[in-house]
Amino acid sequence: MFWLGTGLYRAAFFAGALAGCCGQFPVIGGAGALQAADDLTVSALTADEQRVLQTIEVGDVLATVSFLASDELAGRDTPSKELEIASAYVASRFRGAGLEGLAANGSFYQVQEMPRFFAPDGPVSLVTAASPQGLAGCVAVGGGDAAVELRGPVSADAAGRELRGAIVVVDEPPLPPAAAENPAVAGLSVARRVAPLAARGAAAVLIRTTDSGVLSAAVQRLRAEAVALPQQLSLPVVLIPADADLAGELQLSVPPRRRESEQVRNVAAVLRGADPGLSAEAIIITAHLDHIGRAAGDRQGDVIFNGADDNATGVTAVVTLAEAFGRLQPRPARSVVFMTFWGEEKGLLGSKAYCEQPLWPLEKTVANVNIEMIGRPEEGAAEKMWGTGWTRSSLGPQLAAGAKRAGVEVFHREDVSEMLYARSDNYSFVQKGVIAHSFSAGSLHQDYHQLTDEYTRLNLPHMTRIIQGLFAGTLPLARGELTPTKSPAAR
Known part of the structure; x- marks a missing residue:
């Protein structure tokens, strides 16, 4: 969730930007935060909508999330056979809900090619005034295409x-100590550090490291185990000794990174709207299906990052909502698209690929509701959820107005809302001009991106209530009763 090098909150929390690292967050909200929602007029739930809402039950939620977060799916890494199995499961649930496949020829799969990049194979040469024969101990992490x-x-x-x-x-x-045993985490963190330098025109980056440092150990594993690098690591990045004398002119030679490609797939389905005019418009409800796979290296005991909260909970919400909307009689006026993405943990790759080749016209996409980590509420925040980028559009208050009919509060979380707006799959839509926000009902917890993020630690009654709130909250949008608009500053 919320890609910050390795997912939700990573940069902010390890930098100590938010109070209470690995502890509780202050809940920002209450009556004041819902004032805009209180000003909105939303019709009461119909008898049919109330009937369908009651079909969203704890037992079904448990059955779904426990499979998605099972050891058999091995952490749903991108790419992996287990992620393919998870996507087939999602497609089967969409099919069973009576939805149509949205991809070519009615398929549920939007198949794409994922390029994979690996550290340069050849030697690095760094000649300095102090080391005219070449500086020893240089190791390439990233490289260009040539x-x-x-x-x-x-x-x-x-x-x-x-x-x-x-x-x-x-x-x-x-870097956290655990990164030494998971070089993919280290690679993502390096990509985050290097990206702003590349954006400012840097041609290469040298990183001073010590032999005992976490990064040095992680890169040794990354190279030895042929771990794929983030796509964003597209310029030469070289580890050098911390005490290297770099005075004077340098001569740097770095071989190209190695490239391979594999097929990956988003899963997409649609419930066509009932209104002849509004059915051309769609609400898109999404979550990322992938997680971070297995722990690297030789280990004893548990080696699977199950990703129960991140983000088997979000995918469970998507398939549960698909089934709920499929039960409605009559169908909503607008079409509703349900989708899961590959590659969020690798840098929002699946959603970016979708937005480059959308299956539903982006200009007819009314809003994207992206769901992230809804299974572990903070203290005092049961049956509450919050949205990112709250002030960027009216979607948050509109969702709140609908959700409160199910007894679920949706609030503006002022401490992280804006910071995380650009850190999840919703932002791929935002960059194309679509109103899009992520909604979460939890927080960073001690099991985040750890081997202990298991479904047995989820608060299932809370999670079920949040899914009910999402159903009630998105109904006014799907019915055509509400239409979100961008705030003046975001236009």
Whole structure:
């Protein structure tokens, strides 16, 4: 959830930006936060809607989430056979709900090619004034699509400084100790550190490391075990000794990264709207299906990152909502698209690919409701959920107005709402001009991205109530009763 190098809140929490790391968050909300929702007029649930809402039950939620988070699915890494199995399961649930496949020829699968990149195979050469024969101990983490030869002085990373064509040196980014045993986590963290430098024009990045550091150990495993790198790591990135003398002109030679490709698939289905005019418009309800797979290296005992809360809970909500909407008589006026994405944990890749090749016209996409981590409520926040980027549109207050009919509160969480707006699959839609927000009903907890994120630790009654709230909250949008608009600042 919320891709921040390795998912939900990663950068903020390890930097200590939010109070109470691995503890409780303050709940921002209450009556004041729902004032805008209280101002909205939403029809009461019909008898049929109330009937369908009551079919969303704890037992069914448990059956779904326990399968998605089972050891047999091995953490649903992208790409993996287990992720394919999970996507087939989602498709079968959509099919059973009476939905149509949205992809070509009525398929439920939007098949795409996922490029995979690996650390350069060849040696790195870094010649300095102090080491005219080449600096020892240099290891390439990332590389471009072609070999790179650079010459010039090194530049430090200074805020706002022009870096076009520069060789930039930075210190080792802080990493959790667990990253040494999961090099994919380290690769994502390095990508996050390097991305803003690349955006400012850096041609290569040198990272000072120590032999005893977490990054050094992780990169050794990354190279030895042929772990794929994030796609964003698309320029030469080289680890160098922490005490390397970089005075004077440098000559840097880095071989290209190695590239492979594998097929991956989003799962997409549609419930066609009943209104001849409004059925051309769609609400898209989404969640990412992938997690981070298995722990790397030789280990004893549990090695599977089950990803129960992140994000088997969100996918459970999507398939449960698909079934609920499929039971409605009559159908909603607007069409409702249900979709799960691959590759969120790798950098929102599945949603980005969808938005480049949408199966429903983006200009006819009324809103995207993206669901993330709804199974572990904070203290005092049972049966409540919050939305990212709350002030960017009226979607949050409109969802809140509908959800309160099911006794679920949707509120503006001021501490993280804006920070996380661009960190999940909703943002792929935002970048294409679509109103899109992620909705969560939990927090960072000690099991996040750990081997202990198991379905047995979920609060299933809370999760079930949140899904009921999502159903009641999205109904006014699907019925055509409400239409979200962007805030003036977001237009």
